[in-house]
Structure formats: C-alpha cells, structure tokens
Amino acid sequence: MLRLSRLTDYAVVVLARMGEAGAPTQSAPGLATRTGLPEPTVAKVLKILAQAGIVAGQRGARGGYRLARPLAAISLADVIVAFEGPIALTACVDGHTGVCESESLCPVRGRWDPVNRAIRTALSAISVAELAGRPPAPPARPAEDAHPLSLAAE
Amino acid sequence: MLRLSRLTDYAVVVLARMGEAGAPTQSAPGLATRTGLPEPTVAKVLKILAQAGIVAGQRGARGGYRLARPLAAISLADVIVAFEGPIALTACVDGHTGVCESESLCPVRGRWDPVNRAIRTALSAISVAELAGRPPAPPARPAEDAHPLSLAAE
DNA sequence: CGGAAATAGGACCAAGCGCGTCCGATTTGA
DNA sequence: TCAAATCGGACGCGCTTGGTCCTATTTCCG
Numbered sequence: 613m614l615r616l617s618r619l620t621d622y623a624v625v626v627l628a629r630m631g632e633a634g635a636p637t638q639s640a641p642g643l644a645t646r647t648g649l650p651e652p653t654v655a656k657v658l659k660i661l662a663q664a665g666i667v668a669g670q671r672g673a674r675g676g677y678r679l680a681r682p683l684a685a686i687s688l689a690d691v692i693v694a695f696e697g698p699i700a701l702t703a704c705v706d707g708h709t710g711v712c713e714s715e716s717l718c719p720v721r722g723r724w725d726p727v728n729r730a731i732r733t734a735l736s737a738i739s740v741a742e743l744a745g746r747p748p749a750p751p752a753r754p755a756e757d758a759h760p761l762s763l764a765a766e
Numbered sequence: 767m768l769r770l771s772r773l774t775d776y777a778v779v780v781l782a783r784m785g786e787a788g789a790p791t792q793s794a795p796g797l798a799t800r801t802g803l804p805e806p807t808v809a810k811v812l813k814i815l816a817q818a819g820i821v822a823g824q825r826g827a828r829g830g831y832r833l834a835r836p837l838a839a840i841s842l843a844d845v846i847v848a849f850e851g852p853i854a855l856t857a858c859v860d861g862h863t864g865v866c867e868s869e870s871l872c873p874v875r876g877r878w879d880p881v882n883r884a885i886r887t888a889l890s891a892i893s894v895a896e897l898a899g900r901p902p903a904p905p906a907r908p909a910e911d912a913h914p915l916s917l918a919a920e
Numbered sequence: 921c922g923g924a925a926a927t928a929g930g931a932c933c934a935a936g937c938g939c940g941t942c943c944g945a946t947t948t949g950a
Numbered sequence: 951t952c953a954a955a956t957c958g959g960a961c962g963c964g965c966t967t968g969g970t971c972c973t974a975t976t977t978c979c980g
Contacts, residue, residue: 926978931972
C-alpha cells in the first residue's frame with residue numbers, strides 16, 4: 613500500500629487549514645477544533661512541523677503557530693521527510709551496511725537508487741498548496757488543476 | 767521512510783535470481799540457498815507471487831516455480847501490488863468512506879489522486895529486469911553503475 | 921507583579937500488524 | 951508406493967506506530 617504514517621496525513625490537513633485562515637498565528641487548540649482532529653495529536657503534529665522549520669511557534673499567551681513560508685513553497689516531500697525521515701523505498705539505503713546477510717549475493721545492490729530519486733522528485737514537485745487546492749492570497753497562483761507532475765508520460 | 771514491506775524486497779531479489787538461472791523451473795529450497803534467504807520465507811514469497819500470476823508453480827516431485835513472463839515484462843508496480851495491495855499514499859482512498867470523522871472539514875479530499883497516479887506511473891515504468899541489471903547471461907558483474915531507468919528528468 | 925495561556929520537549933503505554941514459522945492437504949514424478 | 955514439492959491457512963512473537971500526559975518555559979494581560 614506504500615502508505616505513509618497517519619501523522620503525515622494529519623500534517624497536510626493541518627497545514628492546509630493554516631493556509632486558508634485569516635490570522636497569521638493560530639493556536640494548536642484552535643486548529644484542533646477547526647480540523648476536527650484530537651487536540652493532543654494536533655499539538656504533536658505542530659511540534660514536529662516546528663522542528664522541521666515548516667512552521668514557527670510563538671510561545672506565551674496569545675501565542676500559536678504560523679507558516680514559516682507560504683504553502684506553495686512547502687513541498688509534499690518536505691512534510692514527509694519531517695515525519696518519516698529520508699524518502700527511500702527500501703531499508704538497504706540508510707547506512708545499514710552489513711545488515712543483509714548476503715550482500716554479495718544480492719542482485720539488486722544499489723539498483724534502487726534511481727527509483728528512490730524518481731519518487732523524491734515527484735514528491736518534491738507537489739506543494740501543499742496544490743494539495744489544499746486553494747492558495748490563500750499569493751501574487752501568482754500556480755494552477756487550479758493539478759498538472760501532471762513532470763514525471764513519466766502517462 | 768515510505769518503506770515497502772520486507773516481503774516485497776525479498777520478492778525482487780528472488781525474481782532477479784530466477785531470471786538469471788539457467789533452468790526454467792526452480793524449487794523454493796533451491797532458490798533459498800541461492801539467495802541466502804531463509805527457506806520458509808522464500809516459500810511464502812513464491813506463493814504470493816504465484817497467486818498474483820507473476821510466477822507459475824509446478825507441483826509434485828521435481829516441481830518448482832518458473833517465471834510466467836520475462837523479467838522485462840514484470841514491472842515493479844506489479845510486485846508491489848501483489849504484496850501491498852493497490853498503490854496509494856493515504857488510507858483515505860480505498861473505499862473507507864466514513865472513516866474520517868470530518869470529511870466535510872477535510873481540505874484535501876480527493877487531492878491525493880494525482881499524486882498516487884504519478885507514483886503508480888513511475889513504478890509501472892520500471893521492470894524487475896532493470897532492477898536486476900542484467901538481461902540473460904551472468905558470467906560476472908557486468909556494470910558498476912545503473913543506467914537512468916528512463917524515469918524522471920533529474 | 922501575579923496568573924493564565926500557550927508552546928517545547930520529553931516519557932509512557934497500549935494497540936496494531938508485519939513477519940517469520942509451521943502444519944496439514946494435495947499433486948506428481950520416480 | 952514413496953518421496954518431493956507446491957498450496958493454503960493459522961499461529962505467535964516482536965517491533966513500530968499512535969495517542970496521551972506531564973513538566974518546564976515563555977509571554978501577554980489584568
């Protein structure tokens with residue numbers, strides 16, 4: 613199913629809501645009620661997004677979170693990397709030399725790299741704004757209909 | 767990490783080994799020793815591949831498995847679908863209407879479709895033969911670097 | 921100046937499921 | 951008739967994910 617974690621899914625929803633709000637700064641409880649998601653989960657999502665530099669947190673009373681950059685400048689790959697680490701399909705790629713009991717026997721050593729790069733490229737080409745379908749008020753909105761991602765010919 | 771299951775990874779390795787063998791039919795225990803993978807696991811992988819129609823099983827003594835079609839005609843998407851179901855990044859897409867407690871609130875309803883299609887297309891364009899990196903005859907390691915798989919423009 | 925509100929950063933526990941294993945039934949060649 | 955192999959399912963351990971909560975820190979408002 614290639615599924616990404618549920619937190620990542622939530623993050624996209626939360627970011628989309630943040631983008632369409634009027635106020636620049638919004639609190640985690642407020643975002644929770646507006647998205648319909650449980651409040652502690654939304655808080656956790658926002659904390660991770662803040663660590664990744666995608667949102668910026670403002671502490672103290674009347675604090676909250678604001679987007680560090682417009683939704684159009686946040687790629688889907690950024691969000692996925694923040695929640696799931698580097699994008700790769702197999703576990704063989706992230707420094708686990710010696711895990712495979714038979715590296716010399718493995719016929720696909722290093723062959724996954726172009727595949728991973730392709731997936732990465734595809735995910736980097738999609739912005740959260742495109743996923744949300746409505747840019748808040750950018751000077752030049754990219755497109756209303758999703759363009760074919762510049763991947764392989766369909 | 768977007769990781770696919772370990773069984774899927776094994777399947778690619780097993781298929782690659784089957785493609786480079788001389789005999790058309792090979793037994794699960796034989797494939798296990800040749801890949802260095804545990805024998806029950808290889809048997810399970812082969813069973814799933816047989817259900818998906820990627821390999822064909824021959825029962826009885828001197829039986830085994832053979833490729834239903836050449837490796838070049840087996841796409842990576844075929845293998846992934848066999849082991850992990852339909853390729854989709856989120857759980858919202860496979861008929862779970864009503865799971866999300868707030869579909870009307872969700873700003874990304876249906877927006878994942880182009881993303882999923884792009885991933886699917888990319889994975890369909892890659893054959894197991896390309897992952898194995900060697901057409902028919904394996905005297906030694908033919909090439910060190912992989913060719914760019916005709917995927918995305920980098 | 922004090923209290924309230926909110927983020928920051930952990931730790932913690934429960935549930936789900938991936939994954940390896942094994943068993944019996946069936947088929948087929950020697 | 952026996953042996954070898956696939957086929958189909960069930961079972962249980964273990965890791966990862968997820969949701970929750972607690973405490974410290976910061977900052978605005980009365």
